[in-house]
Every structure is written in C-alpha cells, then in structure tokens.
Amino acid sequence: MKIGVLKEIKNNENRVALTPKSVKLLKKAGNSVFVQKNAGLGSGFTDKEYRKAGAKIVKNAKKICKKCRLIVKIKEPMPKEYSYFNKENILFTYFHFASSKKLTLAMKKSKTTCIAYETVEKNGKLPLLKPMSEVAGKMSAIMGAYYLAKPYGGRGTLMSPVKNSVNAKTVILGGGIVGTAALENSLGLGANVVLFEVNSKRIKQLKKKFPKAKYKKSSKKAIEKELKNTDLLIGAVLVPGAKAPKLVSKKMVKLMPKNSVIVDVAVDQGGSVETIKPTTHAKPVYEKFGVKHYAVANMPGAYPRTSTIALTNATVPYILKLAKNDLNAVKKDKGLASGVNMHKSFITNESVAKAFGLKYTDLKKVL
Numbered sequence: 001m002k003i004g005v006l007k008e009i010k011n012n013e014n015r016v017a018l019t020p021k022s023v024k025l026l027k028k029a030g031n032s033v034f035v036q037k038n039a040g041l042g043s044g045f046t047d048k049e050y051r052k053a054g055a056k057i058v059k060n061a062k063k064i065c066k067k068c069r070l071i072v073k074i075k076e077p078m079p080k081e082y083s084y085f086n087k088e089n090i091l092f093t094y095f096h097f098a099s100s101k102k103l104t105l106a107m108k109k110s111k112t113t114c115i116a117y118e119t120v121e122k123n124g125k126l127p128l129l130k131p132m133s134e135v136a137g138k139m140s141a142i143m144g145a146y147y148l149a150k151p152y153g154g155r156g157t158l159m160s161p162v163k164n165s166v167n168a169k170t171v172i173l174g175g176g177i178v179g180t181a182a183l184e185n186s187l188g189l190g191a192n193v194v195l196f197e198v199n200s201k202r203i204k205q206l207k208k209k210f211p212k213a214k215y216k217k218s219s220k221k222a223i224e225k226e227l228k229n230t231d232l233l234i235g236a237v238l239v240p241g242a243k244a245p246k247l248v249s250k251k252m253v254k255l256m257p258k259n260s261v262i263v264d265v266a267v268d269q270g271g272s273v274e275t276i277k278p279t280t281h282a283k284p285v286y287e288k289f290g291v292k293h294y295a296v297a298n299m300p301g302a303y304p305r306t307s308t309i310a311l312t313n314a315t316v317p318y319i320l321k322l323a324k325n326d327l328n329a330v331k332k333d334k335g336l337a338s339g340v341n342m343h344k345s346f347i348t349n350e351s352v353a354k355a356f357g358l359k360y361t362d363l364k365k366v367l
C-alpha cells in the first residue's frame with residue numbers, strides 16, 4: 001500500500017505520525033511511504049533519516065493525498081487541508097469530531113474513510129489515547145514541582161525531600177492512566193502522596209504497586225480535609241463521555257496554602273476544580289485565590305519527541321494491519337472498527353452523529 005505522512009500545520013503541533021523506525025517496518029512489510037518535507041523536524045527526525053529508512057520525501061501535501069491510499073496524521077485536518085482528502089483515502093488520525101461541526105461536515109463531504117485514534121478500542125480500553133495520558137500524567141508532577149519554585153510564583157517547596165526539612169505533599173484526584181503516571185513521578189521525586197479514587201478495585205491495585213502512597217475513597221469532604229497543607233494538587237479524573245466532576249470548589253481552593261499549585265490535567269473535559277480554565281503552553285499558569293493554576297489542554301505537545309515515539313509505537317500495529325488488508329482489517333478487528341467514525345459520507349459513530357443531529361449508520365451496513 002502507498003502510505004503518506006503529512007507535516008502537521010496546527011499551531012504549536014510538533015508531533016509526527018511516523019518515525020523513521022516505523023517507516024522501516026512498513027517498508028519491510030512491502031509498502032511505499034511518502035513523507036512530507038520537514039514533517040519530522042519538530043520531533044527531531046530529519047528528512048535524511050526518513051530517506052535512509054526508505055521513505056520518499058515529497059514537498060506538496062495535496063500530492064501525497066492524491067498518490068496514497070492511507071494517510072496518517074496527528075491532529076484533525078485544518079480547514080486549509082479539507083480539500084486534500086477524497087473518497088480514495090483512509091485517514092488515520094485524532095479527529096475529536098464531536099467538538100467541530102465544521103470538520104464533521106467537511107470530512108463527510110470529502111467521502112474519506114476517517115479512522116479516529118481516540119475511538120479505537122482494545123479490551124474495553126482506548127490504546128491510542130493511553131500514551132498521551134501517560135505523558136500528561138508524568139508531566140503534571142514535573143510542572144507542579146517547577147511552579148512550586150519561588151521565582152515562578154510558587155510556595156518555595158522542593159518536591160524532593162531534604163534532610164531536616166519538610167516533605168512536599170501532593171494530592172492526586174483519580175487513579176487512572178494520568179493519575180498513576182502522576183503518582184509514579186511524584187513518588188519518584190520524593191513527595192508524600194495522597195490519591196483519591198472512586199473505584200475500590202483500582203485503589204487495591206495501586207496500593208499493591210505503590211505502597212508508599214496513601215489512598216482514600218473520593219468524596220468532596222475527604223478531599224477538603226487534605227487541602228490545608230497540600231503543595232501540589234493534580235486533577236486526573238475522567239467519567240467517560242461526561243464532563244469531569246467538579247471535586248474542588250472555590251471554597252476548597254481558598255483552603256490551600258498561599259502559592260501552592262494546581263495542575264488540572266482533566267481541563268480538556270472541563271476540569272475537576274471550580275476555578276480552572278484552559279491555558280496554553282505560551283502562558284501556562286494563572287493565579288486565583290493565591291493559588292497557581294496550570295491548565296494546558298494539550299500537555300503532550302511540550303514533549304513532541306517522547307510523545308511521537310510513544311504514540312507511533314501504539315499506532316504502527318494498526319497501520320501495518322490497514323496496509324496489509326485495507327478495510328478488510330476493519331472487518332477482522334472489532335476494536336479497529338470502533339475507530340471508524342465516517343465511511344463514504346456515512347457517519348458510523350453514534351456519538352458524533354448525535355452531537356450534530358445527523359444520521360447514524362451502522363458501519364456493517366456500508367462496509
């Protein structure tokens with residue numbers, strides 16, 4: 001199969017959909033790979049490395065889409081890119097259709113087969129979202145530790161313990177992928193950690209793996225009791241398909257020490273703290289009630305090289321399947337079929353159709 005990789009044009013997006021190593025794997029399996037000029041630079045991969053791996057470098061994105069059956073990307077197509085795709089393309093990328101009617105209608109019009117990373121399933125989980133949650137979770141402890149420094153507006157507590165001084169305290173809300181990664185890094189830095197979860201089974205698993213932390217059943221009342229001497233609060237909750245529950249009210253934020261830090265990773269689902277509003281990498285923090293708030297909605301964008309490598313290691317097995325069997329791969333793999341949001345103008349994801357009052361069609365009927 002002919003596979004194309006486009007250079008991302010979304011503001012501040014530096015990830016790329018294939019690494020030179022993944023190009024090599026696809027070439028070995030008998031495919032041709034076309035990479036847009038400078039597509040990997042933001043993640044530290046040069047055209048020379050892609051060429052060496054067997055890719056052809058092409059300047060023009062539109063030409064790549066005309067030539068290739070399968071196009072792999074990172075972000076949803078930008079308006080400038082809408083006209084690049086046609087009914088011969090399978091486009092494999094993050095789409096998040098429900099957040100944009102404009103994008104949904106544009107892709108519908110193009111008749112492209114759209115497979116969304118975020119809805120591909122495996123054993124009831126979302127394997128192509130997981131790597132980015134891990135990056136964001138690990139980052140949350142690092143960002144928190146950084147903004148706790150006095151010159152950056154913080155309380156002046158070092159996350160790593162120092163003999164004869166006080167230990168920093170981190171409170172984590174949620175013990176899923178983000179929460180566990182935050183826990184691992186917070187413990188690694190040496191902080192005292194309290195993690196709140198609603199799922200007792202999850203608490204048991206975490207207790208076994210990370211016995212140094214304290215675990216508590218999540219409730220507003222129980223969280224409130226911990227805030228008085230918290231240096232860093234990390235929001236990592238998710239209720240699938242719903243807005244994040246607001247677990248920390250304004251009143252509770254006011255209880256936190258002056259210049260303590262909140263990193264609300266769940267900000268992309270509305271956030272778990274009442275005073276949170278989304279920020280960007282250009283201006284990541286703001287202050288409210290004397291507490292620093294970090295709320296970047298695309299945290300993995302700060303570390304494109306790590307994120308690209310983690311994401312492509314997760315996507316490449318699916319890309320290999322699509323390259324080998326075309327859309328028969330979707331018929332064979334129910335989890336990959338969950339990723340198909342659109343095919344030949346039919347909307348095959350119920351939530352996307354519902355979001356805009358459009359017609360939903362069962363993929364089995366149109367494939």
Ligand SMILES: NC(=O)c1ccc[n+]([C@@H]2O[C@H](COP(=O)([O-])OP(=O)(O)OC[C@H]3O[C@@H](n4cnc5c(N)ncnc54)[C@H](O)[C@@H]3O)[C@@H](O)[C@H]2O)c1
Pocket residue numbers: 130132133134136173174175176177178179196197198199202218219236237238239244245247264265266267268269296297298299300
């Ligand atoms: N800001 C970013 O850049 C970024 C990057 C990746 C993920 N995220 C977001 O981070 C959030 C967490 O993602 P995840 O992959 O860890 O999800 P996950 O499903 O793996 O984990 C969520 C956890 O929250 C727990 N939970 C639900 N309600 C709770 C409550 N009331 N109190 C305590 N725990 C509760 C669940 O039991 C679950 O264990 C999501 O909103 C995700 O979109 C943001």
